[in-house]
Amino acid sequence: xxxxxxxxxxxxxxxxxxxxxxxxxxxxxxxxxxxxxxxxxxxxxxxxxxxxxxxxxxxxxxxxxxxxxxxxxxxxxxxxxxxxxxxxxxxxxxxxxxxxxxxxxxxxxxxxxxxxxxxxxxxxxxxxxxxxxxxxxxxxxxxxxxxxxxxxxxxxxxxxxxxxxxxxxxxxxxxxxxxxxxxxxxxxxxxxxxxxxxxxxxxxxxxxxxxxxxxxxxxxxxxxxxxxxxxxxxxxxxxxxxxxxxxxxxxxxxxxxxxxxxxxxxxxxxxxxxxxxxxxxxxxxxxxxxxxxxxxxxxxxxxxxxxxxxxxxxxxxxxxxxxxxxxxxxxxxxxxxxxxxxxxxxxx
Amino acid sequence: xxxxxxxxxxxxxxxxxxxxxxxxxxxxxxxxxxxxxxxxxxxxxxxxxxxxxxxxxxxxxxxxxxxxxxxxxxxxxxxxxxxxxxxxxxxxxxxxxxxxxxxxxxxxxxxxxxxxxxxxxxxxxxxxxxxxxxxxxxxxxxxxxxxxxxxxxxxxxxxxxxxxxxxxxxxxxxxxxxxxxxxxxxxxxxxxxxxxxxxxxxxxxxxxxxxxxxxxxxxxxxxxxxxxxxxxxxxxxxxxxxxxxxxxxxxxxxxxxxxxxxxxxxxxxxxxxxxxxxxxxxxxxxxxxxxxxxxxxxxxxxxxxxxxxxxxxxxxxxxxxxxxxxxxxxxxxxxxxxxxxxxxxxxx
DNA sequence: AACGTGATAGAAAAGCTTTACTACGGAGGG
DNA sequence: CCCTCCGTAGTAAAGCTTTTCTATCACGTT
Numbered sequence: 222x223x224x225x226x227x228x229x230x231x232x233x234x235x236x237x238x239x240x241x242x243x244x245x246x247x248x249x250x251x252x253x254x255x256x257x258x259x260x261x262x263x264x265x266x267x268x269x270x271x272x273x274x275x276x277x278x279x280x281x282x283x284x285x286x287x288x289x290x291x292x293x294x295x296x297x298x299x300x301x302x303x304x305x306x307x308x309x310x311x312x313x314x315x316x317x318x319x320x321x322x323x324x325x326x327x328x329x330x331x332x333x334x335x336x337x338x339x340x341x342x343x344x345x346x347x348x349x350x351x352x353x354x355x356x357x358x359x360x361x362x363x364x365x366x367x368x369x370x371x372x373x374x375x376x377x378x379x380x381x382x383x384x385x386x387x388x389x390x391x392x393x394x395x396x397x398x399x400x401x402x403x404x405x406x407x408x409x410x411x412x413x414x415x416x417x418x419x420x421x422x423x424x425x426x427x428x429x430x431x432x433x434x435x436x437x438x439x440x441x442x443x444x445x446x447x448x449x450x451x452x453x454x455x456x457x458x459x460x461x462x463x464x465x466x467x468x469x470x471x472x473x474x475x476x477x478x479x480x481x482x483x484x485x486x487x488x489x490x491x492x493x494x495x496x497x498x499x500x501x502x503x504x505x506x507x508x509x510x511x512x513x514x515x516x517x518x519x520x521x522x523x524x525x526x527x528x529x530x531x532x533x534x535x536x537x538x539x540x541x542x543x544x545x546x547x548x549x550x551x552x553x554x555x556x557x558x559x560x561x562x563x564x565x566x567x568x569x
Numbered sequence: 570x571x572x573x574x575x576x577x578x579x580x581x582x583x584x585x586x587x588x589x590x591x592x593x594x595x596x597x598x599x600x601x602x603x604x605x606x607x608x609x610x611x612x613x614x615x616x617x618x619x620x621x622x623x624x625x626x627x628x629x630x631x632x633x634x635x636x637x638x639x640x641x642x643x644x645x646x647x648x649x650x651x652x653x654x655x656x657x658x659x660x661x662x663x664x665x666x667x668x669x670x671x672x673x674x675x676x677x678x679x680x681x682x683x684x685x686x687x688x689x690x691x692x693x694x695x696x697x698x699x700x701x702x703x704x705x706x707x708x709x710x711x712x713x714x715x716x717x718x719x720x721x722x723x724x725x726x727x728x729x730x731x732x733x734x735x736x737x738x739x740x741x742x743x744x745x746x747x748x749x750x751x752x753x754x755x756x757x758x759x760x761x762x763x764x765x766x767x768x769x770x771x772x773x774x775x776x777x778x779x780x781x782x783x784x785x786x787x788x789x790x791x792x793x794x795x796x797x798x799x800x801x802x803x804x805x806x807x808x809x810x811x812x813x814x815x816x817x818x819x820x821x822x823x824x825x826x827x828x829x830x831x832x833x834x835x836x837x838x839x840x841x842x843x844x845x846x847x848x849x850x851x852x853x854x855x856x857x858x859x860x861x862x863x864x865x866x867x868x869x870x871x872x873x874x875x876x877x878x879x880x881x882x883x884x885x886x887x888x889x890x891x892x893x894x895x896x897x898x899x900x901x902x903x904x905x906x907x908x909x910x911x912x913x914x915x916x917x
Numbered sequence: 918a919a920c921g922t923g924a925t926a927g928a929a930a931a932g933c934t935t936t937a938c939t940a941c942g943g944a945g946g947g
Numbered sequence: 948c949c950c951t952c953c954g955t956a957g958t959a960a961a962g963c964t965t966t967t968c969t970a971t972c973a974c975g976t977t
Contacts, residue, residue, distance in 0.1 A: 235697075286933085378626070585964090609923095
C-alpha cells in the first residue's frame, strides 16, 4: 500500500482521491472506479470506499476532470443588463435548460459596451465554455460580422459554440455559430395594425436608438404596416426617461401631430405614458400607446399596455438546446404574438 | 529543443503552452515567465514568445491554473428566480462587483426548492467557489441553521465563504459565514405608518407565505406600527394572482373590514390593485395600498405605488466585497427607505 | 588564471483525476 | 498437472500550467 505525501489532511484543502484511497486502503484507481461505476469492483471494497467517501465528504475536483476533458463545459450567457426584464427572462430559460443538462451557467453583463463584451467572450473561452449566448440587439453594423466571426473562431478551438439571440445572423455562417431569432418585424407590424384598424392615421414612432438592430427591425415593421399613414419618428434610447422626453419634445413641436404612440419597448411605453399624463393627455381616450416585449409590468401599467409578446424564455432554452445538439440548424426563427390590453382605443 | 507529442496542432483543442514554446523555440517555462512577467527574460526571447502567443491565439488553461491554486475562485449566486426584479437587482450588484475583481460569476436558480439549493451549493463547492451568495427569505426555520452550517462547512474545505443576503444570520456563526441584511422590520413599520397617519384604522395585511422569514419579518414590522388598529391578516404566496385572490376573499368575508391594504411585495400589490379594481373600488380614493421592494415597475402602476426601497444592488455588491475581504465583519445591516407615491390617501 | 556572480533558460515536480495497461490469484478445461 | 481465462486491483501516463531548482555562459575580480 502506497502512502501519499499528506497522511493527515488538516487545515489544507478539500479531500482528494488520495485521501479516500488511503482511508479505504485501496488505490486511487479503485476509488475512481467505484465512483464511476464503469468497472467491476468487489462488493466489500465498494462499500469500504463509499464509506470513506461520505466520511471525508469527498467530491472529485472539477478542474482536474475538465483538464482530462471528462467534465462538460459550462454555458455562458452575456447580457446587456440582468435587470432588464426581457434579458432576465432569457437568462432564466438559459439557466433552466443548463441545469437540466447538468451544465454550469456562467453569466456576464456588458452594459452594452463592445469592449466589455469582447473581454467576456475571451474569458468564456478560457473557461472552455460549451456555448456563449449573446442576446440583444447588435450595434455598429459595419464591424459586426467580423467581430462575431472572431468570437466563433475563438470558441471553436475549445469546442464551443456561439449563439446569437435576436441578433442578425452571420451572412457567411461559421460552422459553430447558431442564430436564434424571433420575428421582430412581423411583431412590430402586427401591433401597429391595432391602432391603425382602430382608426388612427397620425403616428409617433419611438423605435429606439438608431443603429441598434432591434430598433431598426421594429421600425421597419411599423413602417411596413403604416404605409400611407402620417408617421413621425423620434430616436430615443431604450429607457423610460428618454422616451418621456421624446414624447414631450414631439408634443411641443407637433402639438396635433399624432394620436397614437408606437414604442420600441415596454419600458419606453411607460415613459411615454408618463409624458402624456404630465401634459394632461389621457390614454387611451386622447392618445393610444403600444409597447414591445410584454414585460411582467406591462399589464399593471396605467392603462394596461397593448404590446407584443416575445418568447424570451423559450429563446434562452432553445439557445442551449441547439448549442448542445449534435448537428444544429444554423438558424431558427420564433413567432411573436400581439397581446391586446387597454392602451389602444379609437381616436377622439 | 524538446519536441512535444503533438507537433502540428490541427483539429485538436486550443493552443497549449507547449505549442507556443515550440513555435518560439523556447521551453514552456520561458513562455510562462514571459506571460507572467515576474522573471527576467531576454528582450529578444520575449518578443519571439509574444509573437508566437498572438499568432496561436494562446490563453492559459484556467483549469490547469486553478489546479495549482493560482487562478482565483469564482463567485456564485443562487437565486430563487432571476426574473424577480429584486433578485435581478441583487444579481446585478454581484455581477458588477465580481467583474471589478476579475472573478467569474456563476449563477443558479433554485425555484425555492431546498433540494435544488443543496445540489447547487454542492456544485459550487466542486467549482471551488470563493463565495456562494444566498439571497431571499429562508423557509423551514427548524432545519435552517443546521443546513446553513452544513453549507458553510462544505465550502470551508475549498476556502470559500457563504453569504446570507436578507436571510436570518446563524446564531452560532461559522467562521466563513457572512450575513448581509436590510432592516426588513423597520421598513415595514415605516410604510405602515403612511396610511396610519393618513387616518386609516382598519388594515388588511398580506405579508406573504407563513414560515418564510421575509414575510414574517415584514408582518412583525406592520404589526409593531399598527398596535391599536384593527388588523386582518391573510396569507398568500409572493405572487400577483395569490394576492388578487386574497383581496377578493377578504372583500367577500369582511366587506367593510379595511380601508388600506399592506402588501408583502410590490408584485403582490399589483395583484391587490387588480382585485380592488375588479370590484369597482378605486385606489387611493376608496382603498389605499402599499408594497415593498420598490421594483422598477412600481412607479408605473395604477396608481404609482407607495412602497419601501430596498438596496438590493448594493447588497449584492457588498456581499462579494465582504466575502473577498481579508477579515470581514460577520454581519452587516443596510437601511431601507420608504418612497411615497400616489397609492395612499386619507380614507373616505 | 581561477573563481565568484549575474543573467538567462531549461528540467522537473506538483496539483488531481481518469483510464489504458499490467499483474496476480484462483478456477476450470484439456 | 499445466495452461488459460476471469475477476479484481494496482501502476503509470496524460492533461496543462507554475515554480523551484539546476545549469550554462559570459563577465568581472583578485
